[in-house]
Amino acid sequence: MALSSELRNQLTSTNAAIAPLVTDIRARADYAKSGSLPATVATLQKYSQDIQSLLAKASPDSSDLGALATETSQTVQPALAALADANIALMNMGQLSTQRTIEPATAKAENILVNTLSDAAGKLLALLADADPAAPGPDASTARMVATSQTALDDFLTPADSPTGSSGGPANG
Numbered sequence: 263m264a265l266s267s268e269l270r271n272q273l274t275s276t277n278a279a280i281a282p283l284v285t286d287i288r289a290r291a292d293y294a295k296s297g298s299l300p301a302t303v304a305t306l307q308k309y310s311q312d313i314q315s316l317l318a319k320a321s322p323d324s325s326d327l328g329a330l331a332t333e334t335s336q337t338v339q340p341a342l343a344a345l346a347d348a349n350i351a352l353m354n355m356g357q358l359s360t361q362r363t364i365e366p367a368t369a370k371a372e373n374i375l376v377n378t379l380s381d382a383a384g385k386l387l388a389l390l391a392d393a394d395p396a397a398p399g400p401d402a403s404t405a406r407m408v409a410t411s412q413t414a415l416d417d418f419l420t421p422a423d424s425p426t427g428s429s430g431g432p433a434n435g
Contacts, residue, residue, distance in 0.1 A: 276382040292363035331390040
């Protein structure tokens with residue numbers, strides 16, 4: 263089965279959103295001290311490789327599409343939601359908190375990259391489900407996690423920060 267141009271473009275867009283996030287995560291001051299950040303980077307690098315492998319196939323079969331859809335919904339989206347939630351928790355910590363490992367502005371900037379990749383992965387998942395009806399579609403719990411993270415992130419974004427330009431600014435102020 264040949265990939266539609268829409269699916270091919272979304273695969274390319276999703277893959278392009280991975281590298282800036284990986285670079286940002288690796289640049290964090292707390293990267294080496296964290297067990298979850300290197301694991302997230304490994305997950306994203308594997309996802310990028312799997313997307314590239316799919317793009318390289320002249321005619322991927324439905325099991326290839328299904329495997330990528332499963333990886334997207336069961337591994338990548340939960341990892342992105344967990345990263346966004348951790349960054350939001352860091353943004354909410356007081357200035358003198360000893361648990362705050364990065365500045366709120368750094369967490370906010372990283373969450374913009376997380377949101378960009380999460381949006382791209384969600385669109386990819388929908389296209390994969392259309393291309394292969396047996397492929398898993400967006401999981402309701404994952405969609406809820408990502409939506410909750412996005413709502414919390416929107417509370418901290420100005421319209422200029424948001425990839426969609428639709429947020430309202432800080433909730434408390």
